Amino acid sequence: MKHHTSHATSRRAFLGTAAASAIAAPLSASAQTPAPGSEDMTYEVTRTEEEWRALLSDEEYRIMRAQGTEPRFSSRYVDEDSAGHFQCKGCDLTIYDSEWKTPRLIGWVFFYHARRDSVLLDIDEWPAVMAGDEDMAESQFVTEAHCRRCGSHLGHMIQVQGDLLHCINGASLTFVAGDAS
Numbered sequence: 001m002k003h004h005t006s007h008a009t010s011r012r013a014f015l016g017t018a019a020a021s022a023i024a025a026p027l028s029a030s031a032q033t034p035a036p037g038s039e040d041m042t043y044e045v046t047r048t049e050e051e052w053r054a055l056l057s058d059e060e061y062r063i064m065r066a067q068g069t070e071p072r073f074s075s076r077y078v079d080e081d082s083a084g085h086f087q088c089k090g091c092d093l094t095i096y097d098s099e100w101k102t103p104r105l106i107g108w109v110f111f112y113h114a115r116r117d118s119v120l121l122d123i124d125e126w127p128a129v130m131a132g133d134e135d136m137a138e139s140q141f142v143t144e145a146h147c148r149r150c151g152s153h154l155g156h157m158i159q160v161q162g163d164l165l166h167c168i169n170g171a172s173l174t175f176v177a178g179d180a181s
């Protein structure tokens with residue numbers, strides 16, 4: 001419960017941004033973003049199932065489009081410590097900067113923050129593959145994080161060793177070395 005305030009702040013920030021972009025962006029009516037939680041939610045980048053299958057590997061599809069979680073230490077980004085930024089593999093939106101990456105020897109890719117307005121939140125059940133780790137504060141439900149632009153599943157917001165972190169599947173990301181854009 002002690003993180004209620006931070007979640008509430010994120011939600012308010014999103015609501016404000018959604019309202020602003022609806023005014024500023026000359027999108028067609030069908031592409032406008034409705035209120036969070038609406039069943040009419042439409043993402044800025046959409047693809048057919050065939051297009052997603054063509055774009056992603058089977059494992060990436062399982063994670064990004066079916067809310068899966070990659071096996072521990074399966075991503076080379078777990079140990080990636082170069083300067084650069086991480087993009088959503090589904091739409092190339094820059095989401096994480098390397099300066100916010102924090103190495104936690106648990107098996108996934110951890111960040112303190114995402115870029116402004118790059119991530120949306122949902123609710124998910126605690127992934128079975130992440131069960132039984134004393135470094136993570138396990139609970140029945142967990143906050144899910146997905147790409148604001150294409151809706152692809154990234155990972156979860158999790159309390160790890162006392163820090164609230166983005167616990168992300170490396171399979172959902174593409175690392176770009178060098179100055180962040």
Ligand SMILES: [Zn+2]
Nearest residue numbers: 088091147150
């Ligand atoms: Zn995306």
